[in-house]
Amino acid sequence: MGSLKIENIRKSFGHVDVLKGIDLEVKDGEFVIFVGPSGCGKSTLLRVIAGLEDATSGDILIDGKKVNNTPPAKRGIAMVFQTYALYPHLSVRDNMGLGLKQAGQPAEEIKGRIKIASGMLSLDDYLERRPAELSGGQRQRVAIGRAIVREPELFLFDEPLSNLDAALRVNTRLEIARLHRQLKATMIYVTHDQVEAMTLADKIVVLNKGRIEQVGSPMELYNAPQTIFVAGFIGSPQMNLIEASKLGQSGAKTVGIRPEHIQVSKTSGEWKGSVIHVEHLGADTIIYLQTDFGPLTVRLFGEHKYDVDGVLYATPDAGRTYRFDNEGQVIKG
């Protein structure tokens, strides 16, 4: 069982407030991802949950038990670090077994658990090697294995894929998704990569400047962002955010439209613009337009050919625009 409840967590380093009152509930078995730009406090929040940092105020409850003063090892958590943080002088086997040994588990039990974990992660052939003799992907798998053998109630991942190259990142992402299905454990995962967030999460928590901007499923965040920040952060390429006054619209400060929700035509349309750059990605074509109200990004599916400096007319899909007020909150309706 691994539910987590965070109540009004605040954290300051000196005079800098990093977390400004976070409330969050994570249900047992959920895969929750914290995303946000650098310095938004997501890693600090994870460290507070792990017990590596003390919160300035507020409570952390794991399975309904307050763990504010419980040391990390006794919280029933396991953590995977961005830098792997393997013990360099221990073999893979000892790396995985150290926590259990420290907790006084019998040797047989430790052996059994390492066997299960190494089987799951196909690390059987590497158990006697040292971390220096492994590749980056293998090291990260060992780090994940070290978390699995602890059989924690809560898995914490701190940007586990950031140090891997693109191909390995996709593989390891799939592996983590598979592990989550297999172990049915609660997982909390920090990343700044919205693709990881969208593909892995049951629930995404978007953080900005020490506050939670929005909590929701990936599609909720994509389809119904509550703030201009979430609208801009989720989705790639970024949502076009246009000053409403320049479009001659009233009752809103900013109008947002996703690049994929715009159609273009060479002859007619709502907005006229000239092409400044075209990116061909095969499956997608991304067109950058310069219009009267500023730059506009358009994403078309499939291959299209448009000349730079040519004139194009863009038309937003009906019902796919978002309107935001002065505070950056979405205007409903």
Place this chain on the structure above:
Amino acid sequence: MAKPTASPLRTGLVHLALGAYTLIALFPVFLVVINSFKDRASIFRDPLGLPTPATFSLIGYNTVLTQGDFVLYFQNSFIVTAVSIFFVLLFGAMAAFALSEYRFKGNTMMGLYLALGIMIPIRLGTVAILQGMVAAGLVNTLTALILVYTAQGLPLAVFILTEFMRTVSDDLKNAGRIDGLSEYSIFFRLVLPLIRPAMATVAVFTMIPIWNDLWFPLILAPSDATKTVTLGSQVFIGQFVTNWNAVLAALTLAILPVLVLYLIFSRQLIRGITSGAVK
């Protein structure tokens, strides 16, 4: 343009400079060693000549090993040096860990205070140290020397080790905390093995001045039972007559243990144990 490393002239000059330095540094040692194997007359007649069958003599070694208690002196030097290094490394590393790992008020000031000893020679306090040792009844004990040398070595040790400890990844220490290691286990089992090269450096820097020191043994522990090798060899240097054979032989013998210790530590200087631990 050739790269600096590829230019043969440049590498040649570098090698020349290093070679010249090595010669200058080794020449006195070489002189001591060759002359320790010659008889007294030929030491003076031809100080730079190698020992020949005609001039070869072990008289110096004979004197050293029969006169005075040189085995004991060696033992004293060895105990003082080894125990001092042990304490310097232990306390130095512990202080460095605290300074680099924990945030507390006055952290920087404490670091500066501990580094102050690098700039102020401990010998300035000789009189006070002697008074203290007399009051504590530690005069003519090896403990007195060990205490002084530990104090003498700590500032540099703390300074160097603090910098090195900062390079040990926080994630690694945090992983240890999550695995349930105590702060002491993290220090002894994770951090110390990773900074072994730095420890070896500190050990070498600490060891040589202690082994070679004449000042404190002369002042704090001049009794026959506590003499160190450097102090012991002084019996052969008289006001009117100096037994050069014996002095040179004693010095040659004194080089050996320090050489062995250096070899042990320099093996530890091999880097790269951290590679692969983190990124």
